[in-house]
Every structure is written in structure tokens, then in C-alpha cells.
Amino acid sequence: MDLTVNPPGRIAISMDADGVAQVRLIRSDKMNALDPDMFAALIDAARVLHDLKGLRCVVLSGEGRSFCAGLDMGSMANTARHDRAPLTDRAYGAANLPQQVALQWRKLPVPVIAAVHGVCFGGGLQIASGADFRVVAPDARMAVMELKWGLVPDMAGYALWRGTVRDDVLRELTYTNREFSGAEAHTLGFATVVDPNPHARANAIAADIANRNPHAQRAAKRLFNAYLYASEAEILMAESVEQQAIIGTKNQIEAVMSQMEKRKGVFVDG
Known part of the structure; x- marks a missing residue:
């Protein structure tokens, strides 16, 4: 099933019968660089999903030679400053539009996997960081690129990297714009899995995720989104609330039966 995203020509979405959605950046002639239409299409993609x-799960990837080369500096330079909303405007809860483009993958109720190949710089790295985890090609080229252009990372990178990238490592990479490989990204904390075919590996993981109780998956994601910032007492209560809502339900019983009978689970929404 193909889904419509506006404006066209930037993002393609499809979903298979198992509930795995493919979100693909398709501005491949520009290495999927971010221009205003790409920002708008990414926002619309999350709305659709x-x-x-x-x-059940989302795989986020880029077509062509790269995942995303970051900001299209030429396009952004051609957008008059007075035509842009102030970055201090909060249009999406606590976030502005560029921040939402990366944060929204955490806000989706299902797990999101980024499959990263080729170039993944600047804003592209922040978008990939918004996924629940990242499968990265060993020869991918990655960098916290913003200071090269006299800017700072501002697409929620600091919020998303907290807890995954060591503070002093992040400072060095931000101050220097040093490029690092996908293989090194695993050591640094930017990559979760390194695989020479990241899209195939991400899809295999997504298929496994899709064969799980969807209510438990969504509950687990809510807990992950809260636990880094909550107190111990808040975490303990949140665990209990989520488990109380799941245990003994039709999907939870089906999860047990499908495992015992070594078959694919048959789960329902709602």
C-alpha cells in the first residue's frame, strides 16, 4: 500500500501486509539534502503514519547514494530570512519545525529504525538519531557538520544524543566537524548495528518487531521515551501502569500462544 505525502517528490511511503512502513527520502539527485519542501514532506509523513x-514498525532510509547530506545550503540561502518563522517559535509542543523533523520519529507510537548508507551529515544525522535505533553501513560517512557552516546543531540533536553519545566525544565531533565512518559510529554511540546492507538488515529486524504484540511494543516505546528523564518512582509506576493495561489481553495471550506453537502471531488493533 502506497501512501500520499505532500509536497510530492521528496518522501515516499509504503506499508506491507505485516504493518512495516517504508519511509524513503527520494531527493536522490541532491543526496536527499534538506530543503523547505523536504522539511514539509517529512512533517507530513509523520502525520500520515x-x-x-x-x-507496526517504520524503516527510515534514503534512496540513491546517501541517507541525507544535511541542509541544502543553496536552497536555504535562497529563502529570505524574513520568510522564515523564528526558530524560537514552538509550533510542535516543545519543538520548532526543524526540531520536529527529527524528534517526530521518537513521537511516533511504534518503533522506528533508520537504515543509513552513504553520506549522513548534519541535519541528516539528527534525523537518523530520532529513530529508536540505527543500522549503519560500515563505510557510511557521518559528521556533526553544523559548525563548518558557522552554525550549531539545532534539529534536536543535543536532546537525541543525550544518553547515547558520550559528552566529551560529542563535544570533539561538534567542535571539529570530524568525519567518521559507520564502523566508528558504532563505537561512538551513533550507530546501533553495523551491516554492509543496512536496509536489508533493518527490514529483517522490522519484520521481527512486527511479529510481536503491538500494544506491548507501543507501551515499551512510551516507557523508553520517559525513562531517561523520570524519577525512579515515576519509572516504577509507569512500568506497572503499562503492564496492568496489557496483561491478560487478547494480544498478550496470542503472543504466548504463538510462541508456544512456533507460528506467526495474529494480532489485532484497538
């Missing part, structure tokens, strides 16, 4: 019935 958020309440999509049957959705």
Missing part, C-alpha cells in the same frame, strides 16, 4: 491503522 501517526494514526495509520495496522502500523
